[in-house]
Amino acid sequence: MDNIDINGESFFDQEQELFFAPEIRAGFPSPAEEYQNGGLDFNRDLIQHPESTFYGRVKGDSMIDAGISDGDIAVIDKSREPKNGSVVVAYINNEFTIKYLDTTHKSEGYIELKPANEKYPVIRINGNDDFEVWGVVVYVIKSFKV
Amino acid sequence: MSCERVFRPDLRNQPVVVLSNNDGCVVARSNEAKAMGVKMGMPYYKMREQYGDRVVAFSGNHELYGDMTDRVMSIVKRQSPHFIRYSIDEAFLILNNKSADELKSWGEALHQEIRRSTGMPVSIGIAANKTLAKMASHFAKHYAGYKHCCVVDSDERRIKALKQFPIGEVWGIGRKLTARLASMDITMAYDLACRSKEWMQSTFALPTLRTWKELNGEDAVPTEKPTEKKSICVSRSFDGMISDLDILRTYVANYATRCAAKLRRQNTFATIVGVFIDTNRFRNDLPQYSNYFEKKLLTPTNSTILITQSAEECLEKMWQKGFQFKRAGVVVSSTEQGAGIQTNLIDFSASNYERMKQLDKVMDKINRIEGCETIVLGSQQFPHSPNQSKSQKFNDVLKHEHRSPCYTTQWNEIIELK
Numbered sequence: 001m002d003n004i005d006i007n008g009e010s011f012f013d014q015e016q017e018l019f020f021a022p023e024i025r026a027g028f029p030s031p032a033e034e035y036q037n038g039g040l041d042f043n044r045d046l047i048q049h050p051e052s053t054f055y056g057r058v059k060g061d062s063m064i065d066a067g068i069s070d071g072d073i074a075v076i077d078k079s080r081e082p083k084n085g086s087v088v089v090a091y092i093n094n095e096f097t098i099k100y101l102d103t104t105h106k107s108e109g110y111i112e113l114k115p116a117n118e119k120y121p122v123i124r125i126n127g128n129d130d131f132e133v134w135g136v137v138v139y140v141i142k143s144f145k146v
Numbered sequence: 147m148s149c150e151r152v153f154r155p156d157l158r159n160q161p162v163v164v165l166s167n168n169d170g171c172v173v174a175r176s177n178e179a180k181a182m183g184v185k186m187g188m189p190y191y192k193m194r195e196q197y198g199d200r201v202v203a204f205s206g207n208h209e210l211y212g213d214m215t216d217r218v219m220s221i222v223k224r225q226s227p228h229f230i231r232y233s234i235d236e237a238f239l240i241l242n243n244k245s246a247d248e249l250k251s252w253g254e255a256l257h258q259e260i261r262r263s264t265g266m267p268v269s270i271g272i273a274a275n276k277t278l279a280k281m282a283s284h285f286a287k288h289y290a291g292y293k294h295c296c297v298v299d300s301d302e303r304r305i306k307a308l309k310q311f312p313i314g315e316v317w318g319i320g321r322k323l324t325a326r327l328a329s330m331d332i333t334m335a336y337d338l339a340c341r342s343k344e345w346m347q348s349t350f351a352l353p354t355l356r357t358w359k360e361l362n363g364e365d366a367v368p369t370e371k372p373t374e375k376k377s378i379c380v381s382r383s384f385d386g387m388i389s390d391l392d393i394l395r396t397y398v399a400n401y402a403t404r405c406a407a408k409l410r411r412q413n414t415f416a417t418i419v420g421v422f423i424d425t426n427r428f429r430n431d432l433p434q435y436s437n438y439f440e441k442k443l444l445t446p447t448n449s450t451i452l453i454t455q456s457a458e459e460c461l462e463k464m465w466q467k468g469f470q471f472k473r474a475g476v477v478v479s480s481t482e483q484g485a486g487i488q489t490n491l492i493d494f495s496a497s498n499y500e501r502m503k504q505l506d507k508v509m510d511k512i513n514r515i516e517g518c519e520t521i522v523l524g525s526q527q528f529p530h531s532p533n534q535s536k537s538q539k540f541n542d543v544l545k546h547e548h549r550s551p552c553y554t555t556q557w558n559e560i561i562e563l564k
Contacts (some may be wrong), residue, residue, distance in 0.1 A: 051218075051263050070242075097564045
């Protein structure tokens with residue numbers, strides 16, 4: 001047992017105190033206590049529907065002008081109704097793609113998936129295409145190299 | 147199947163099967179695969195011979211299936227205070243809170259909500275009791291006209307359904323009983339329902355009597371919550387056969403690790419660790435040997451290291467030279483909730499306990515973020531094969547060539563968006 005060693009002992013030393021945090025409170029309760037809601041929690045505050053929330057990793061720069069770049073993580077809510085102008089994840093030609101949804105021409109029989117990069121073509125979809133809007137992108141998580 | 151299709155919409159109307167551990171045989175089939183004639187339990191190589199590439203095969207991805215069915219269940223659970231999850235993909239709801247005429251539209255709406263939120267199709271059966279509800283869900287699944295929800299709410303509908311429903315498909319009627327009933331000219335659910343109560347009482351035990359009552363519309367099968375899991379078993383058949391103790395020990399270490407991780411997820415603790423080994427009983431030409439050995443732990447634990455050590459001890463006590471083993475497994479039992487843990491025993495060392503706890507926490511965290519088996523115990527690693535320089539991990543030794551990504555549980559396997 002004694003030969004287990006992750007980075008010397010430092011890791012345990014750092015976190016040890018959390019484990020022995022005192023649970024026992026006595027005497028007059030703190031007046032701040034009733035205002036305590038716990039800290040800000042992305043899971044609680046940003047993910048409205050955990051059952052319908054999925055994640056996808058962006059590949060390529062077709063949405064670069066929308067601030068969505070290669071390697072970002074898209075937070076996708078499958079239960080949201082896609083609107084005109086929503087950033088959506090669509091499944092077409094056997095792959096997932098992230099684009100703006102444009103339903104302006106729906107009455108004329110087609111909708112469009114628009115990239116946010118002039119180097120990429122607009123994808124026009126008519127009724128015959130094997131296509132579905134898989135989910136609506138609600139957030140994008142971006143990591144800055146630090 | 148449905149879980150795989152959520153992330154592979156291209157497979158929606160294609161024949162798809164899921165394979166058992168080690169890619170041995172077919173354990174689940176899509177309707178399209180069924181229609182082609184692919185049989186349940188069919189060995190994988192045989193299916194390939196017969197159907198070539200026309201059937202898409204997946205190694206069972208239980209991580210994905212578990213997460214997707216949990217999502218479905220949490221939506222279902224919101225519908226009624228009386229919710230009983232019956233298996234990984236089945237649940238009962240008691241709908242006292244709904245009036246009779248809104249049931250059908252409620253069920254259809256629930257299916258739609260689940261479909262929209264998770265991409266998963268469900269079948270909903272609504273009836274006076276669980277046996278009839280399960281029967282109704284079969285109809286909902288197999289006839290598109292029901293729009294995924296079948297309500298059996300009158301005697302007329304009930305009788306019509308019973309007449310079309312094979313007795314062997316009825317909830318609680320197993321294969322043996324089906325054969326026995328067939329010898330009594332009972333082949334459809336209706337045939338059983340028509341028998342007299344006296345005859346039923348003199349011929350069958352309580353469970354079958356209850357089924358009979360339910361087929362006749364009474365609510366007879368008690369609603370009980372499944373008890374907290376009392377034991378966890380991780381076992382696999384090997385790809386080939388193994389006689390070497392070191393390799394066997396490595397398998398056992400991996401099974402033990404999985405047991406420990408599962409205990410920690412449930413926040414339960416093992417008091418007994420057991421190991422079993424079996425030779426291949428289909429090989430009459432080889433010497434046969436099976437054994438089971440267990441070790442009681444004074445202090446209940448869910449530490450990977452302690453459980454793995456105990457499992458290895460068990461294995462070493464019963465392993466014998468000269469046998470070729472086909473299967474091994476680790477069972478941990480008598481688990482109890484963490485709160486009741488006794489800490490004043492001889493083998494208990496508080497500092498060691500905390501260190502183990504920290505180590506498991508760190509390992510779980512790394513494996514969750516970086517992918518499972520990013521960090522493993524030394525004893526979990528297999529000796530390297532001639533063409534590989536590094537030691538092999540369990541996941542690479544176990545055959546699951548057709549496993550889909552863990553789209554919802556591993557950051558490095560989420561879908562790619564082009």
